[in-house]
Amino acid sequence: RAFSCGVAMAKSKFEYVRSFETDDTCLRNCYIVVRLDGRNFHKFSEQHGFVKPNDERALALMRRSAGCVMEQLDDVCVAYGQSDEFSFVFKRSTNWFKRRASKLMTHVASQFSSxxxxxxxxxxxxxxxxxxxxFDGRVVLYPSNRNLRDYLSWRQADCHINNQYNTVFWTLVQKGGLSTTQAEERLKGTVAADKNEILFSEFNINYNAEPQLYRKGSTLIWDTAEEVTTKKVKPANQSEREVHVTRTRKKITTHHCDIIGSQFWEEHPDILESD
Amino acid sequence: RAFSCGVAMAKSKFEYVRSFETDDTCLRNCYIVVRLDGRNFHKFSEQHGFVKPNDERALALMRRSAGCVMEQLDDVCVAYGQSDEFSFVFKRSTNWFKRRASKLMTHVASQFSSxxxxxxxxxxxxxxxxxxxxFDGRVVLYPSNRNLRDYLSWRQADCHINNQYNTVFWTLVQKGGLSTTQAEERLKGTVAADKNEILFSEFNINYNAEPQLYRKGSTLIWDTAEEVTTKKVKPANQSEREVHVTRTRKKITTHHCDIIGSQFWEEHPDILESD
Amino acid sequence: RAFSCGVAMAKSKFEYVRSFETDDTCLRNCYIVVRLDGRNFHKFSEQHGFVKPNDERALALMRRSAGCVMEQLDDVCVAYGQSDEFSFVFKRSTNWFKRRASKLMTHVASQFSSxxxxxxxxxxxxxxxxxxxxFDGRVVLYPSNRNLRDYLSWRQADCHINNQYNTVFWTLVQKGGLSTTQAEERLKGTVAADKNEILFSEFNINYNAEPQLYRKGSTLIWDTAEEVTTKKVKPANQSEREVHVTRTRKKITTHHCDIIGSQFWEEHPDILESD
Amino acid sequence: RAFSCGVAMAKSKFEYVRSFETDDTCLRNCYIVVRLDGRNFHKFSEQHGFVKPNDERALALMRRSAGCVMEQLDDVCVAYGQSDEFSFVFKRSTNWFKRRASKLMTHVASQFSSxxxxxxxxxxxxxxxxxxxxFDGRVVLYPSNRNLRDYLSWRQADCHINNQYNTVFWTLVQKGGLSTTQAEERLKGTVAADKNEILFSEFNINYNAEPQLYRKGSTLIWDTAEEVTTKKVKPANQSEREVHVTRTRKKITTHHCDIIGSQFWEEHPDILESD
Incomplete structure (x- = not known):
């Protein structure tokens, strides 16, 4: 008896430790970006026999996991992924978790990983x-639409540069018979044009005809879809009949297009809120 | 050709967005606590048929996942878990991820979840x-050993109070035939002693004899174990013989004892660093 | 000798304490507002015989001190003051003190006070x-022009409401012969219109004809002025003569107009940078 | 009438901007150090004819201003100054301004400057x-007594090194007839012992006999002093007589002693709170 009382009292005595928590609310009216990066995925991909330079299965699994995050957190207005990274953009007006950075990023990291x-x-x-x-994560805030688009452009430019390098590198290894060290040596100092030239002249590969998924990464957004279902109704004094019911439903769509230029954003004006 | 150059140049043009990242380095010489909490685990436990009030399988899985986190991050000097929460304490001198709060908490949340x-x-x-x-997570810093121990005491006192309540509640339901609403009603306003009394006089259950695992939660620490292996050696000009090789190896041990009092800490003086 | 060596060595031993400093860089592309508030100025104004409800000397001194801050920190694009408070807005692209919040606010507080x-x-x-x-200070960030203008509107609306109250209050005391307690009592529950009505019907004062300085506060901005100076030149083989040299110089101008509406901002399009 | 209503309503419409303020509460149970540094004091000291290498008036004024800060903020348990800088240490349990960093540092900077x-x-x-x-300022937190003492030791070691350099430098200029450039050249590469040797062998100056104020800086702490006042009392039926009333009063004392070693701290055990 005495002990239990003691513990209850003790709890209140210890509760002061809560005051050590600090407030990490994200500045309002800014886009909140959570970016995840795979940890030691170089090793992970080798141990699991990933196809080089791009493993369709791994990329699809990344997209599926990202979709799972978006379904849990539908204030994510756009997500962009490439290689072993994925960025989730919360709309600037979101109030999820009261905009607490730690809650947002751990929830995203946890949901994605599981x-x-x-x-x-x-x-x-x-x-x-x-x-x-x-996967580890971080939070970055962007105050304007321009800043946010530049962030996404930065990631897509990164995708392009890495994919181009990897495409040539693995072509030299897989089709050209070079060792990885030789391939590395061969590519030292080459610029983008040189790499395309190697692919084209030596292996008859047109880099720009490679799948968009590889070259552009994956952009997930919310779309509204009209869903038509058939329902049987039986009005009073009439015989039963089928009617078509149209419902507008939000669903995630995936795009592998350029998001650096303005076309994508003009075609999807609802992703961003005005400054 | 032109396009590729453009993208490379573009990337450098977009790179300014990196300067929007903020530094969230944790104050030095403080313990860094990352606490995870299951999201919607009430519903999750029902959907997965968890035994009430304590599901051995779930608790064991939580411990296993926590151990997995500690093995990845061996600067965690102690971890404490109860119910659907787990706290990981990084030693005050840790330099993992350069003490960046976001990296620490997302890595813990991610590794635990996967x-x-x-x-x-x-x-x-x-x-x-x-x-x-x-699971979502947060980071809290504690400057002194006293503060850290009070934090862990707070969580263990919470474990005790919740477990005592749940034990009586589910006994009333499972053995006493009350509905959950009736059980709730019955317990309204009771103090610890009353709850123990109900258990004892009506169901002949001595709460203090309930498993420590339920009443105290789980504390994981690093221990050094001497590992003796047998090795065959063959010295020159001698016949082969077996020798015993003793190696000191760190391994995780789990405890379900009281960590509010000083005994546990005196028995394991290496967990905490001096102030 | 030994001692001196010791101290030099000691210094390097102690220098680790620098790593406890945390980075408080303000998010880029946001307006940085530093607001100062007088501490215990109610008492200060009484001890120094401030005229009620508005002391011209005190307001002029506030403006002068604010101007002094702007001259030291010319990345302040607009400053707004009323009563014993002053807000300084750093342009969103400023890089003063590397945008470190602590440096910005202490420098403003120090310069203003001295x-x-x-x-x-x-x-x-x-x-x-x-x-x-x-004076104490704080830093607040605003990501968009709309947010910043709303901040300034908030302060000007506050100026209006306080000044209207104070004007009626002190008129009741100074001309109406009420005690301060009676005046307070009289104004309890009155809305803006009631206050104007008291002023007009009982004291023949038209609130809207009161000086703008009192009703609108003071807005300081940078203006470019053409400065014409006379200089003597003596071209070779010619006699000396006077020439007029026109120089464009930035100087601070003070305004007591409405800044809630858009007119002021349209007339001074250079204050804000586009989103 | 309409306008006034509008403004009152408008104010509430604008008030959302308050939610952009962020919480900068200092971690509990840590010492809060606010350090001020003079801005452009090299130039300031020249323009105001400061005596080199140490101006007694300037140092006394710095101490006086620091004392003024301590009297306003009596949770400052120790302050240390040298040259144009002053550090103020708030006791670890302080709750001044709810431990808000911005309030603490701006108030200190403002009070010191005025x-x-x-x-x-x-x-x-x-x-x-x-x-x-x-003067600009910053806030640094120290979790342990050791860290705090190391911080103060760091500043005092800095004082020593700078003062020793300046003493030799200005002796070479003022008594040795060197230009500032020549003096600089002469001292390049010298260690502490060399500097003392120059002072002693060329100018017959024993550096260690220089005033402690210059070599050790100024440490301000609170001391309790017994204050005896004389009061006239007249007990009933007795004649009036004088009595001595002893009151314990806190007052600031200034020390120019070593604070790197433990003696000072042992003599003043009340400055620090235990870890």
């Missing part, structure tokens, strides 16, 4: 997952 | 996981 | 300063 | 102040 493991088997049907992988 | 899904099947052998769960 | 004491005698010719006053 | 101007004339009797000077 989804990645949960859906692994759907994509890697013959390759068991050897151990639980991890 | 482990939870990864190891699910080992513990829930007959209950498939229906969807990927998620 | 100026306030330094120039006191110019305004309060017969009233010596009895002790050094103090 | 005091500096206010008291200028008392110290610089023949040298008018030419313009209002400014």
């Amino acid at each position: 989804s990645f493991v949960f859906f692994w088997g759907e994509y890697f049907t013959h390759q068991p997952l050897l151990y639980p992988p991890s | 482990s939870f899904v990864f190891f699910w099947g080992e513990y829930f052998t007959h209950q498939p996981l229906l969807y990927p769960p998620s | 100026s306030f004491v330094f120039f006191w005698g110019e305004y309060f010719t017969h009233q010596p300063l009895l002790y050094p006053p103090s | 005091s500096f101007v206010f008291f200028w004339g008392e110290y610089f009797t023949h040298q008018p102040l030419l313009y209002p000077p400014s």
